[in-house]
Amino acid sequence: MDGDPITFRALLEEDEAEHRAPCTRCGQLIDRRELVEIFHHRLPEHQPLPAH
Numbered sequence: 070m071d072g073d074p075i076t077f078r079a080l081l082e083e084d085e086a087e088h089r090a091p092c093t094r095c096g097q098l099i100d101r102r103e104l105v106e107i108f109h110h111r112l113p114e115h116q117p118l119p120a121h
């Protein structure tokens with residue numbers, strides 16, 4: 070593999086951030102690839118999910 074491993078890691082983190090958005094209700098970051106998280110945060114009354 071060529072390329073700087075630090076740069077490569079930064080790219081991965083950027084990609085990860087692209088898939089996450091803060092919940093408008095509880096402020097927790099939602100992974101938009103995780104349906105379970107999406108549906109949980111759509112509930113009118115909910116608590117932030119426990120950290121992974």
Ligand SMILES: [Zn+2]
Pocket residue numbers: 092093094095096097109110115116117
């Ligand atoms: Zn939420």
